[in-house]
Structure formats: C-alpha cells, structure tokens
Amino acid sequence: MGFLDGMKSLFAGGGSEGAYSHWVYVRCGRCGEAIKTRIDLRNDLSQRDEGGYVVSKTLVGSERCFERVEVQLIFDEKHRVIGQEITGGDFVTAEEYEPSSDTR
Numbered sequence: 001m002g003f004l005d006g007m008k009s010l011f012a013g014g015g016s017e018g019a020y021s022h023w024v025y026v027r028c029g030r031c032g033e034a035i036k037t038r039i040d041l042r043n044d045l046s047q048r049d050e051g052g053y054v055v056s057k058t059l060v061g062s063e064r065c066f067e068r069v070e071v072q073l074i075f076d077e078k079h080r081v082i083g084q085e086i087t088g089g090d091f092v093t094a095e096e097y098e099p100s101s102d103t104r
Ligand SMILES: [Zn+2]
Pocket: 028, 029, 030, 031, 032, 033, 061, 064, 065, 066, 067
C-alpha cells in the first residue's frame, strides 16, 4: 500500500501536477541528443472516436541539430499508455535519459 503512490511522487517531484503529467523521453535519431517533454493529461489529450485519448508532440533538440522527433501516444480512458509511435528518433527510459554514471 502506498508504494506506487510514493514512486509516482518521486518521479514527478512530489507536486500535485505529477498526477496529471506523463513524461516522454526520446533520443534524436540524427545526433543522439536526449530530449524529454511533459504531456499534460488534462490539457494535451484529444479524445478519440474509438475511445481513449491521443496526443501528438514534436520535440526538437536544444542546439546540435534541428531534426524534429514526432511522437504520438495513445491512452486509454484511465490515462494508461496503450500505444506509441515515433519518427525521427527512439523512445528511451528515464534511466537512459539521465544516466547516473557514464564513466568509461
Ligand atoms: Zn538531433
């Protein structure tokens, strides 16, 4: 009990915004830069005719290149991700986005 809630607030920084945020981590297919974006589950989602929600985002890296990474996520009615597509890059995990140590 409470474990998942604790995890959620941990990842979201503990704010009340966290419950309505879904973070997406990608890696640019051209330069390899890691990019993240926040999806606001209250404002960014569009309802689908067949049920659930869909959101599209375009991510652009900060400086190295201007490649656009297009992502589309599909959520069910309970805001769980049930599908995702990406062009121009790859999805990565939060751990891959922010490696704690990368010494070689
Ligand atoms: Zn890039």
